[in-house]
Amino acid sequence: MFLKNILYHFGRYVMMLGTAISRPEKVSMYYKETMRQMNDIGIGSLFIVGLIAIFIGAVTAVQFSYQLDGTLVPVYYIGYVVRDMTIIELAPTFTCLVLAGKVGSNIASEIGGMRQKEHIDAMEIMGVNTAAYLIMPKVIAALVVIPMLVAVGAFISIIGGYLASVPTGVMADADYIKGLRSFFDPFNVTMMFIKAVVFAFILTTVSCYQGYHVRGGSIELGQASTNAVVFSDILILVADYLLAVILTS
Amino acid sequence: MIRTKDIFKSFDEKEVLKGITTEFYKGKTNLIIGRSGAGKTVLLKLLVGLLQPTSGEVWYDDTNFFSLNKKEVRAIRMQVGMLFQASALFDSMTVEENIRFPLDMFTNMTYKEKRKQVDSCLERVSLSGVNDSFPSEISGGMQKRVGIARAIVLNPRYLFCDEPNSGLDPKTSIVIDELILDITKEKNITTVINTHDMNSVMEIGENIILLYQGEIAWRGHRGEVLESDNEILQDFIFASPFLQRLRESALGK
Numbered sequence: 051m052f053l054k055n056i057l058y059h060f061g062r063y064v065m066m067l068g069t070a071i072s073r074p075e076k077v078s079m080y081y082k083e084t085m086r087q088m089n090d091i092g093i094g095s096l097f098i099v100g101l102i103a104i105f106i107g108a109v110t111a112v113q114f115s116y117q118l119d120g121t122l123v124p125v126y127y128i129g130y131v132v133r134d135m136t137i138i139e140l141a142p143t144f145t146c147l148v149l150a151g152k153v154g155s156n157i158a159s160e161i162g163g164m165r166q167k168e169h170i171d172a173m174e175i176m177g178v179n180t181a182a183y184l185i186m187p188k189v190i191a192a193l194v195v196i197p198m199l200v201a202v203g204a205f206i207s208i209i210g211g212y213l214a215s216v217p218t219g220v221m222a223d224a225d226y227i228k229g230l231r232s233f234f235d236p237f238n239v240t241m242m243f244i245k246a247v248v249f250a251f252i253l254t255t256v257s258c259y260q261g262y263h264v265r266g267g268s269i270e271l272g273q274a275s276t277n278a279v280v281f282s283d284i285l286i287l288v289a290d291y292l293l294a295v296i297l298t299s
Numbered sequence: 300m301i302r303t304k305d306i307f308k309s310f311d312e313k314e315v316l317k318g319i320t321t322e323f324y325k326g327k328t329n330l331i332i333g334r335s336g337a338g339k340t341v342l343l344k345l346l347v348g349l350l351q352p353t354s355g356e357v358w359y360d361d362t363n364f365f366s367l368n369k370k371e372v373r374a375i376r377m378q379v380g381m382l383f384q385a386s387a388l389f390d391s392m393t394v395e396e397n398i399r400f401p402l403d404m405f406t407n408m409t410y411k412e413k414r415k416q417v418d419s420c421l422e423r424v425s426l427s428g429v430n431d432s433f434p435s436e437i438s439g440g441m442q443k444r445v446g447i448a449r450a451i452v453l454n455p456r457y458l459f460c461d462e463p464n465s466g467l468d469p470k471t472s473i474v475i476d477e478l479i480l481d482i483t484k485e486k487n488i489t490t491v492i493n494t495h496d497m498n499s500v501m502e503i504g505e506n507i508i509l510l511y512q513g514e515i516a517w518r519g520h521r522g523e524v525l526e527s528d529n530e531i532l533q534d535f536i537f538a539s540p541f542l543q544r545l546r547e548s549a550l551g552k
Contacts, residue, residue, distance in 0.1 A: 172383060174349065175347055176376065
């Protein structure tokens with residue numbers, strides 16, 4: 051029964067994506083909607099992403115310095131670890147988990163509300179491909195904007211690590227900078243962007259799916275919003291593991 | 300003209316429509332009436348393709364609707380306008396943006412031309428000057444009129460109205476009914492109205508089908524309603540003792 055349920059939803063999700071990927075009725079309308087979504091997802095999420103990123107960097111620096119205490123590992127390693135932890139894992143994963151909560155629930159509620167108020171039916175009857183018009187701009191906007199947010203998050207995290215370790219006397223400014231500049235592998239940045247793109251796709255499409263197929267009333271809309279966050283988070287974590295295995299092998 | 304041929308529709312075990320075969324004529328206001336749960340909304344949603352029948356056919360003139368591919372369905376739908384029970388206006392858009400939406404999506408008109416078309420539709424529904432209001436800022440009756448303006452902005456050949464009078468006072472209901480009737484005559488379109496408003500039946504019912512438990516229990520026009528001896532029809536139209544006395548007095552009983 052559980053497997054049947056998963057297959058049913060997976061099949062419906064794939065079919066929805068199949069319908070969504072089609073030629074726009076009017077490119078200018080899709081462009082306008084994509085720009086609106088970029089603003090909502092990007093500018094609308096900048097503050098929360100920045101706030102979380104600064105603390106991620108700070109906590110990583112503090113905890114790593116605690117672990118280094120009394121060991122022979124050079125202190126500048128703190129900068130190196132903050133940089134790589136942030137770029138490889140924390141910035142893409144944390145940012146996208148947070149965005150699944152903020153953007154994902156918002157998408158599911160917006161599309162679900164349109165379904166319940168018959169807005170989607172009204173568009174369908176006008177001849178609009180609603181799956182394409184409501185989903186494609188969100189996905190494109192997320193694929194463009196979320197990697198940017200992740201990059202900004204990574205940068206802010208590194209600053210957070212600096213603020214937690216240098217002004218507090220844990221290490222000297224020069225040591226932190228030295229750590230940041232040591233053992234740099236550019237592929238880690240590629241890995242960060244690959245993760246960001248995959249997670250962005252997961253969180254928008256799963257949220258769109260939950261909203262697009264909502265039935266019933268306000269309780270079902272709330273459930274769809276919650277499911278959007280829960281399933282996005284689970285799938286992001288699974289994808290994170292798979293990408294880690296694939297990209298580091 | 301729209302024709303349905305032996306339409307059946309079931310939801311799980313429940314059979315909602317049982318072999319509906321009927322015609323909706325061009326240039327006439329075609330009414331689907333019946334009690335709540337009779338299958339009116341299901342039939343209307345089947346006509347516009349929002350639901351698929353379990354079996355049966357829907358013909359738009361010479362085109363079998365359910366044999367079309369998605370692209371062809373969209374081509375037919377561009378000839379369709381629909382007024383929803385709750386108007387279904389996009390609440391984050393102004394009245395003008397709502398009416399302009401189909402023009403923005405499907406035409407290459409300039410902004411000036413679109414504006415002119417929107418103004419002409421608003422004038423047609425006697426709502427000039429509300430362009431910049433949001434749906435939440437206007438009354439229910441005005442929302443219905445905006446819904447009609449949006450439905451006719453692409454000059455459709457078929458107009459569907461789902462309970463156009465629901466939630467409106469009797470005076471406003473009459474205004475909406477007259478508007479739908481006038482537009483049907485002016486544009487010579489096929490209009491299908493789903494209603495359980497007795498006043499609509501008697502005022503604009505040029506071709507009426509009465510649904511009862513998923514089947515057509517009666518068909519006719521407004522002139523035949525009063526004198527019909529169909530018990531289901533009389534029970535539905537003249538439901539209250541007051542209306543029954545009114546009917547008896549009109550028939551001179």
